[in-house]
Amino acid sequence: MLRRIGVLLVATTVVIGTGAGVSAQRPPTVAAAANLNFALTEIANQFKADRGTSVEVVFGASGTLTRQIQDGAPFELFLAADEEFPNQLAKAGLTRDAGVVYAVGRLVIFAPNGSALTVDERLNGLARVIKSGKAGRFAIANPDVAPYGKAAESVLRKRGLWDAIRPQLVLGDTIAQAAQFATTGNAIGGLVAYSLVLGPGFAERGKYAVIPETDHQPLRQRMVLLKRAGATATQFYDYLQGTSAKAILRKHGYGVPQ
Amino acid sequence: MDWTALRVSLWLGAGTIAILLPFGIWFGRLLAIHQFRGKVFVEALVTVPLVLPPTVLGFYLLVMFGARSPLGQAFQSLVGQTLPFSFEGLLLASAIANIPFVVQPIQRGFEAIPSDVRDAAACCGLTPWQRFARIEVPLAWPGILTAAILTFAHTLGEFGVVLMVGGNLPGETRTLSVAIYDRMQAFDDRSAGVMAATLLVIAVATLMLTTTLSRRVGVRRG
Numbered sequence: 093m094l095r096r097i098g099v100l101l102v103a104t105t106v107v108i109g110t111g112a113g114v115s116a117q118r119p120p121t122v123a124a125a126a127n128l129n130f131a132l133t134e135i136a137n138q139f140k141a142d143r144g145t146s147v148e149v150v151f152g153a154s155g156t157l158t159r160q161i162q163d164g165a166p167f168e169l170f171l172a173a174d175e176e177f178p179n180q181l182a183k184a185g186l187t188r189d190a191g192v193v194y195a196v197g198r199l200v201i202f203a204p205n206g207s208a209l210t211v212d213e214r215l216n217g218l219a220r221v222i223k224s225g226k227a228g229r230f231a232i233a234n235p236d237v238a239p240y241g242k243a244a245e246s247v248l249r250k251r252g253l254w255d256a257i258r259p260q261l262v263l264g265d266t267i268a269q270a271a272q273f274a275t276t277g278n279a280i281g282g283l284v285a286y287s288l289v290l291g292p293g294f295a296e297r298g299k300y301a302v303i304p305e306t307d308h309q310p311l312r313q314r315m316v317l318l319k320r321a322g323a324t325a326t327q328f329y330d331y332l333q334g335t336s337a338k339a340i341l342r343k344h345g346y347g348v349p350q
Numbered sequence: 351m352d353w354t355a356l357r358v359s360l361w362l363g364a365g366t367i368a369i370l371l372p373f374g375i376w377f378g379r380l381l382a383i384h385q386f387r388g389k390v391f392v393e394a395l396v397t398v399p400l401v402l403p404p405t406v407l408g409f410y411l412l413v414m415f416g417a418r419s420p421l422g423q424a425f426q427s428l429v430g431q432t433l434p435f436s437f438e439g440l441l442l443a444s445a446i447a448n449i450p451f452v453v454q455p456i457q458r459g460f461e462a463i464p465s466d467v468r469d470a471a472a473c474c475g476l477t478p479w480q481r482f483a484r485i486e487v488p489l490a491w492p493g494i495l496t497a498a499i500l501t502f503a504h505t506l507g508e509f510g511v512v513l514m515v516g517g518n519l520p521g522e523t524r525t526l527s528v529a530i531y532d533r534m535q536a537f538d539d540r541s542a543g544v545m546a547a548t549l550l551v552i553a554v555a556t557l558m559l560t561t562t563l564s565r566r567v568g569v570r571r572g
Contacts, residue, residue, distance in 0.1 A: 118522075152518065163416035163418065164435060165432075165514060269535055272535070329544030
């Protein structure tokens with residue numbers, strides 16, 4: 093009996109294993125910065141409703157995705173959270189052209205319900221908590237791989253809080269992870285993407301204040317078609333510059349180029 | 351619940367067993383029966399993936415087979431796709447990571463066969479192949495089965511190397527364990543919870559199966 097089970101197990105795995113090439117025809121894969129989580133999902137759904145074709149979106153930190161593209165990941169379109177990463181890919185000859193800026197992102201300071209932190213656009217509340225010595229963890233995205241993390245760092249530097257808060261920082265791999273730390277009460281708060289706190293369920297989790305655009309390098313978000321882009325990815329690229337996509341982006345807190 | 355991710359996970363588990371089991375039986379038996387110089391070193395080498403951080407394996411695979419390496423470019427011109435960020439690449443990574451899980455139980459299984467039994471079989475006029483197929487494999491069977499089950503369970507739980515080498519491509523390299531992370535990042539705690547519970551159930555069931563099977567074998571033998 094036992095032996096028969098064993099033989100069966102080996103036989104099936106051999107059969108399965110040799111035929112394991114997963115299906116061939118799939119929609120094109122789009123790599124997108126994590127701040128686009130809610131907005132791009134909505135745009136992709138709208139695109140499918142309007143055009144009848146779909147795209148598959150993978151979210152991650154812009155730096156991580158750039159690295160993956162350089163190592164050969166099969167993405168057809170890349171929506172970054174800044175201009176530097178797409179430019180880097182364009183310089184390496186991996187893109188069709190220089191691409192376009194599709195949105196301008198904003199940062200907010202977020203404090204979950206019950207946090208000792210009060211939020212205001214000049215970060216006075218944060219300075220007070222730090223001075224009181226009672227500051228818990230504060231979440232931002234990793235400045236090395238996430239442009240929103242880099243922007244958060246410059247805001248904190250501008251307000252003279254960077255050195256004091258550094259030991260308290262928790263770094264998210266992506267701005268989405270930072271938002272998770274900030275909103276689930278695991279931190280006193282964080283500097284996260286405006287587009288994420290406008291997402292479903294966030295309003296009741298805490299309070300936020302939008303950081304003035306002039307306090308950091310503008311989060312001009314560029315997208316590029318990669319060399320391997322096919323017809324559907326190109327259509328989606330054009331669609332993202334159309335009026336309905338722009339309306340969705342605006343609704344999610346982005347500035348949109350004219 | 352991400353069914354595609356579950357499918358990728360199951361394929362990966364099955365594929366890893368299919369690749370590793372023949373190798374494990376050959377190599378585990380070799381280590382069990384033969385004494386040779388440098389055996390300690392070979393055994394250590396085989397066990398290394400057990401203690402190595404997955405990031406080390408991921409790093410080397412990306413550096414060796416990525417689109418920027420000569421080897422990766424050669425592979426790409428042949429197949430049209432790099433090994434990283436493909437299902438085949440994951441399979442390779444998973445096969446390497448699981449070597450100790452397959453070799454060790456099989457080696458123990460063959461070691462448990464007394465050499466008298468092998469000698470007696472030879473005296474009875476059985477050919478080496480008959481000895482292997484009719485005497486040794488049935489006796490070492492619990493070890494082989496344990497190896498297969500452990501490999502499968504471990505592959506399902508693999509996370510670090512999958513994320514590094516595979517990226518997070520739906521239908522290709524997004525396994526269930528990566529899908530949980532992905533859903534968490536997308537603030538979709540409900541789906542993440544369902545999938546986490548699924549993996550927990552599978553893990554417990556697998557381990558119960560291993561224990562039950564090995565116990566039953568023990569009883570039958572005794």
